[in-house]
Structures are given as C-alpha cells and as structure tokens.
Amino acid sequence: MEIKAIRGMNDILPDEMPRWRLLEETTREVFARYGFSEVRPPVLERTELFFRGIGDETDVVEKQMYTFTDKSGTSVTLRPEATACVLRAVIEHGLLNKDPIQKLYTLGPMFRYERPQKGRYRQFHQINAERLGEESPLADAETLAMAYDLAGTLLGRDSLSMEVNSLGCKECRPGFKDALRSFLVSRQERLCEDCRRRMNTNPLRVLDCKVISCKDAVQGAPVLETFLCAGCSTYHEAVLASLEALGVSYSKNPLLVRGLDYYTRTTFEITASGLGSQNAVSGGGRYDDLLSILGGPNVGGIGFAFGMERLILLMEERQHPVKGCFVVAQAFPEVETKALSLISELRSAHIRAEAAFGKSFKAQMRRADKAKYPLCIILGEDEIQRNTLTVKDMATAEQYTVERAVAVHELKALLAGKE
RNA sequence: GUGAGUGUAGCUCAGAUGGUAGAGCACAGGAUUGUGGCUCCUGUGGCCGAGGGUUCGAUCCCCUUCACUCACCCCA
Numbered sequence: 001m002e003i004k005a006i007r008g009m010n011d012i013l014p015d016e017m018p019r020w021r022l023l024e025e026t027t028r029e030v031f032a033r034y035g036f037s038e039v040r041p042p043v044l045e046r047t048e049l050f051f052r053g054i055g056d057e058t059d060v061v062e063k064q065m066y067t068f069t070d071k072s073g074t075s076v077t078l079r080p081e082a083t084a085c086v087l088r089a090v091i092e093h094g095l096l097n098k099d100p101i102q103k104l105y106t107l108g109p110m111f112r113y114e115r116p117q118k119g120r121y122r123q124f125h126q127i128n129a130e131r132l133g134e135e136s137p138l139a140d141a142e143t144l145a146m147a148y149d150l151a152g153t154l155l156g157r158d159s160l161s162m163e164v165n166s167l168g169c170k171e172c173r174p175g176f177k178d179a180l181r182s183f184l185v186s187r188q189e190r191l192c193e194d195c196r197r198r199m200n201t202n203p204l205r206v207l208d209c210k211v212i213s214c215k216d217a218v219q220g221a222p223v224l225e226t227f228l229c230a231g232c233s234t235y236h237e238a239v240l241a242s243l244e245a246l247g248v249s250y251s252k253n254p255l256l257v258r259g260l261d262y263y264t265r266t267t268f269e270i271t272a273s274g275l276g277s278q279n280a281v282s283g284g285g286r287y288d289d290l291l292s293i294l295g296g297p298n299v300g301g302i303g304f305a306f307g308m309e310r311l312i313l314l315m316e317e318r319q320h321p322v323k324g325c326f327v328v329a330q331a332f333p334e335v336e337t338k339a340l341s342l343i344s345e346l347r348s349a350h351i352r353a354e355a356a357f358g359k360s361f362k363a364q365m366r367r368a369d370k371a372k373y374p375l376c377i378i379l380g381e382d383e384i385q386r387n388t389l390t391v392k393d394m395a396t397a398e399q400y401t402v403e404r405a406v407a408v409h410e411l412k413a414l415l416a417g418k419e
Numbered sequence: 420g421u422g423a424g425u426g427u428a429g430c431u432c433a434g435a436u437g438g439u440a441g442a443g444c445a446c447a448g449g450a451u452u453g454u455g456g457c458u459c460c461u462g463u464g465g466c467c468g469a470g471g472g473u474u475c476g477a478u479c480c481c482c483u484u485c486a487c488u489c490a491c492c493c494c495a
Contacts, residue, residue: 002468004486007485007486007487058493059492059493059494060493060494063420063493064493064494081494081495110495112493112494112495114492114493114494115420115421115491115492115493116487116488117488117489117490117491118488118489118490119495120493120494120495124495125495126495127495128495194492205493211491258494260494269495276489276490277489277490277491278493278494278495280494280495281495282495283494283495284495304495305495306495307494307495308495309495310495311495328453328454328455330453360448361452361453361454362448362449362451362453362454362455363447363448364454364455365453365454365455365456366455366456367455368454368455369455369456370455370456376454376455378453378454380453381453382453390453390454392454392455394455394456397454397455397456399454
C-alpha cells in the first residue's frame with residue numbers, strides 16, 4: 001500500500017517554491033518598513049493556551065484542534081493560530097519590560113482539523129503580525145494599513161477590498177449582546193437550526209449567517225454601532241479617519257464578526273476575488289484583554305493573520321531564475337575529470353555550475369537547455385589538448401573559445417551580461 | 420460534521436451492452452558516432468483508487484471503504 005500524505009496536508013513542490021519565496025521576502029521587506037521584527041514560537045503548545053486565548057466556545061477550539069497527550073501525560077495542541085503563541089512568548093520572556101512597545105511578526109504552519117476545500121487545508125501557513133503596547137487609534141489604523149500594504153504589493157489593490165468594524169469593549173458589548181439575544185429570541189422560529197443554538201452561545205454570529213431566512217429575520221436587529229460606549233465610538237471614528245489619512249480604502253461592515261473570542265473594538269477583514277468561497281485573505285483586530293487573560297500585563301494589542309496558501313493561489317506563477325553554466329563533457333575519463341575540477345572551480349567563484357555525467361552528449365545538451373542555463377561549456381578532447389573551453393550562448397547559439405587559464409574570469413564577465 | 424461530483428500512465432484526459440486499455444504532453448533513445456530548442460521515428464511507463472459481491476469472465480454492474488474536488492459550516 002502506497003503511503004500518501006495525510007489528508008489536508010500538502011507538499012510544496014519545487015515548482016511552487018519561487019512563489020513562496022517571493023511571498024516570504026515581500027512580507028519581510030514590507031513589515032521591516034513598519035519596524036516589525038520576526039519571532040518564531042514552536043508549533044506545539046499546551047492545550048490550555050488556546051482554551052484560554054481563543055475561547056472555549058469557538059469552533060476552532062471546540063472541534064478543529066489537533067490535540068493529544070504527550071508521553072508525560074500533558075495535553076498538547078498543534079497551534080491552530082499564532083497570536084496566542086506569540087503573546088505567550090512575549091509574556092514568558094518579559095519582552096514588554098525591555099520595551100513597552102512590541103511589533104512582531106511570524107510565519108509558519110498552523111493546524112486545524114477541518115474538511116479541506118479550496119484555500120483551506122489542515123496544515124496551512126499564516127503570516128501573523130502583532131503590535132502590542134499602544135493604546136491609540138493611530139496604531140490600529142497603521143496596522144490595518146500594513147496589512148493592506150502587503151496585500152496590495154502582492155496582489156494589486158484592484159482585486160482587494162477591506163472591511164472594518166468595531167466590536168466594542170467588555171463595557172459595551174454585553175449590553176449589545178443582551179439586546180441582540182432578546183431580539184433573536186423574539187424571532188427564533190424564523191432562524192435556522194444552527195442560529196437557534198448560536199443565539200445563546202454566540203449571538204453575534206447569527207448576524208453573519210448566510211441562510212436567507214436568517215438574513216431576513218435579522219432585518220431590524222439592534223445595531224452594534226448604536227451600543228458602542230463613548231470611548232469605543234470616538235475610538236472607532238478616529239481609526240476610520242486615520243485610515244483615510246493613510247490613503248487606505250475600506251468599507252464599513254457593521255455585520256463583520258470574527259471567529260475568535262478575544263477581539264475588542266477594531267476588527268477587519270481583507271477579501272480578494274478569485275478564491276471561491278474562502279475569499280478572506282486576511283483578518284484581524286484589536287485585543288485589549290488577551291494579554292491579561294493569558295497572565296500577562298494589562299496591555300492591549302492589535303494584530304492580523306494572512307492565509308499564505310490563499311495568497312499563493314492568487315499570485316502568478318514564477319520561474320526560478322537560473323544564472324550559471326551547464327558543463328557538457330565528452331564521455332572520456334580524462335575529460336570528465338577535467339570537467340569536474342572546472343565545475344568545482346566555478347562554484348568556488350560563486351558561479352552556479354552543473355553537469356550530468358553518464359549521459360550522452362546530446363542528452364547533456366538537452367538538459368542544459370531544459371534547465372534554462374544561459375551558458376553551456378563544452379569540454380572535449382580537442383579542448384583539453386589545446387587547454388581551452390568552448391562556451392556556447394544558449395540563446396543565440398554563438399560559440400566562443402576561451403583559454404582555460406582565464407575561464408572563470410571570462411565566464412563571470414559573460415554571465416554579468418545576462419539577467 | 421452535512422451534501423454533490425470525481426478517482427484510468429508522472430500530468431491532462433479518452434474508452435467499451437461487462438471479453439484484462441488508448442491519445443496528447445512529459446520522460447528515454449535515435450534520425451545528426453562533439454552541439455539544445457523545431458520536426459520525424461521508436462521506446463519505457465498502468466494490480467483502470469482499495470476491499471468485497473454478481474458473473475465463465477469486472478476497469479465497466481452492485482455494496483463498502485479511502486482519497487481528491489467544490490459547496491455548507493467555520494475560518495486565514
């Protein structure tokens with residue numbers, strides 16, 4: 001029986017790597033411009049971290065976690081998201097004592113046990129940014145701007161849209177929840193089965209339901225915006241004004257709800273066309289209570305995540321640029337030995353060099369062509385006799401004779417002209 | 420967890436009322452015994468997803484199972 005990869009876990013094959021590298025490089029570049037530094041927490045954490053951090057009534061925690069007990073009997077979980085992990089690291093190492101403002105990002109795999117679908121896998125990768133220690137709507141706006149900046153440079157602004165909302169804080173949200181719940185109870189016979197359950201556990205989610213009868217029933221429901229306390233309301237206005245100042249185009253979506261419990265005030269989502277139903281490319285928001293819930297200082301933060309596979313799906317294919325030479329050698333032991341030392345000399349000079357021994361001359365040429373090498377070096381008995389090399393330009397088919405002694409120097413010059 | 424669709428060569432896909440399979444691309448070799456791409460020729464490659472049932476005989480029909488895809492749910 002052939003062993004195959006586990007469901008929902010994919011190999012990233014060589015052809016796809018250029019896109020992944022571009023994605024990672026762009027992320028590092030953009031985030032560095034905003035003063036963010038990289039961290040790398042482990043992928044395995046104590047299960048309790050996510051219970052406390054994400055909220056035990058969320059779908060993620062209730063049914064999507066890869067949880068098991070390790071050999072010491074502790075319950076551990078493959079992280080379903082990164083924020084709780086990064087904050088755990090910040091708290092554990094007292095980073096906020098060294099600097100009360102922390103701007104961090106991390107890249108890596110996350111795990112959720114869900115039915116795989118386009119843009120949704122059981123092992124998937126996220127880009128995650130967290131910004132801690134600034135109580136200011138400007139910090140919120142700048143964080144959203146950074147997410148928008150990254151998405152824009154990767155995908156172009158045209159296919160993107162950003163939606164913003166405020167979820168209020170622990171002062172004003174309960175009032176809204178209660179009002180919403182009693183509104184929903186009054187109309188519960190029109191709600192779908194799921195929503196009748198959600199009505200009690202997480203009434204906000206009902207607003208987001210896609211079932212038409214629910215959308216209908218929700219008409220005229222209390223609006224979160226009107227319940228926001230004065231603090232939240234002015235804060236939200238300031239965030240929106242700052243977004244405009246930053247040139248970020250967004251739309252308000254009072255129904256935008258996040259799946260994780262820890263969000264307060266600002267939340268947002270970036271969606272892209274072309275992904276089918278999993279069209280959220282990024283999402284995030286402010287979490288003023290999460291640090292303290294996790295046992296840290298009473299400091300707020302804001303962050304977001306990008307789904308890397310979703311970005312990759314939208315990025316154009318790229319090719320490995322190949323700059324170097326392919327060495328074609330006639331199949332005689334003496335020639336092959338010389339070829340070997342030439343290759344090694346080239347590599348020492350930081351020139352990419354490759355050969356395919358044990359192949360016919362023609363086959364070697366074909367490989368040189370297929371691998372898209374701009375130059376091909378031909379080494380045969382004649383060249384060895386005369387202490388020269390034949391260099392062939394694969395694009396123009398021109399050939400030059402080069403003295404063996406100055407070969408590396410010459411090749412460097414020739415390659416410098418190829419981009 | 421629910422629903423629908425699909426599993427045949429490395430990839431994309433044909434196939435017959437049930438008689439153990441083909442194409443294109445890719446790969447390898449040759450036409451050109453030291454010259455790639457284009458062309459032509461040849462070749463390698465398949466337990467027809469797995470298990471069971473019906474049948475003289477199943478890749479095809481039936482059941483089961485697994486996987487993939489899309490959608491729901493939920494999310495990045």
